[in-house]
Amino acid sequence: MDTKQLPTITEQTQEQDIPKAPLSVGLPFFIIVVCLIAYFVYLANQWLQDEQRLPVQQIVFSGELLVLDHEELTDLVLEKAQGSFFALDVNYVHKLMEEQPWVLSASIRKRWPSKLYIHIIEQKAVASWNDDFLINRYGDIFDGKTELTKDKVQVIAKIPQLFGPGGSEKTALTGYTNMQSLLNNSGQKIAQLVLSERFAWQVELESKIVLKLGRQNYINRLQRYIDLYPILMQQEKLVDYVDLRYDTGLAVGWQDSSQIPQTEQDNNNS
Incomplete structure (x- = not known):
């Protein structure tokens, strides 16, 4: 019968005699290691946060910008969103850009090691609203007039002027577009x-x-004017106004009112 060789008394004694580090020594050593790691993490974080070591060296704008100025936007970002490349909060920069009246939307991204890319879709003013605001193609108003410099006024020089009660800008724009x-x-x-x-x-x-x-059937009434327009243009007098607030007819006022103040084709008021 095979027998297993048992460790000798000498071997068992040697295993039992291996000394173990007392808790009073191991715990302080562990604490020191943790503190060193935390300190180096702190130093690394400070280094990454240091704007002088890792600054945002270039801000690249894209998008068709007719009113907004690259240099002014760059200065705004550097003033409001300070910090290193790593510390810069892209969400804050995104919010900062979309707070600008002429910015419809913006997207921000970083590129290692020091570039910030900002793509902007600029507002496009299609009409003026109540002499105070501008309207974009979606019918939303924005306070863009105060941002226009003298050399940018031509951007809105030929847009139509819309007037109406507060909150009716979308209705007014829709009516303008249809007409x-x-x-x-x-x-x-x-x-x-x-x-x-x-x-x-x-x-x-x-x-x-x-x-x-x-108020009613303004598209049909406008079509009535368009049908009569070639005839009006053949007249020697200049048209002052055309009153189309009739069921089937209209009234024409002439600029030279001393000769023919008004010609009515129908008096059925709506």
């Missing part, structure tokens, strides 16, 4: 549109002709 689409075939453009408190429409064309359209 201008109808007028395009005749080569006429709207210079000013007024939506009254009672939501009655009045339009002034670039030719200074005023169209009184009333």
Whole structure:
């Protein structure tokens, strides 16, 4: 029968005689190691946060910018979002950019080792609103007039002026868009549109002709004017206004009112 060799008494004694580090020595050593690690992490973090060691050296803008200025935006970012490349908060920069009136949307990203890329979609003003604000193509108003310098005024020089009650900017823009689409075939453009408190429409064309359209069926009434437009242009007198607030007819006011103050084709008021 095979027998297993048992460790000798000498071997067992040697294993039992291996000394173990007392707790009073091991614990302080462990604490020192943890403290050293924490200290080096702190130093590394300070180094990464140090703007002088790892600054944002270049801010690259993209997007078609007609009003916004690259240098002004760069100065704004460097002033408001201070810190190193690693410490710079892209969410804060994103919020900072979209707070600017002429910024419709922005996207921000970093690129190692020192570049910040900012893509901006600039607001496009399609109309002026109540002489105070501008309207973009979505019908949203923004306070962009105060941001325009003298050399940028031409950006909004030819946009139409819309007026209306507070909160009606989308309605006014929709009405303007529909009416201008109808007028395009005749080569006429709207210079000013007024939506009254009672939501009655009045339009002034670039030719200074005023169209009184009333509250109802303004598209049909405008079409009535367009149908008559070639005849009006054949007249020797200049048209001052056309009142279309009738079921089937209209009234024309002439600039030379001393000769023919008004010609009515129908008196059925709507």
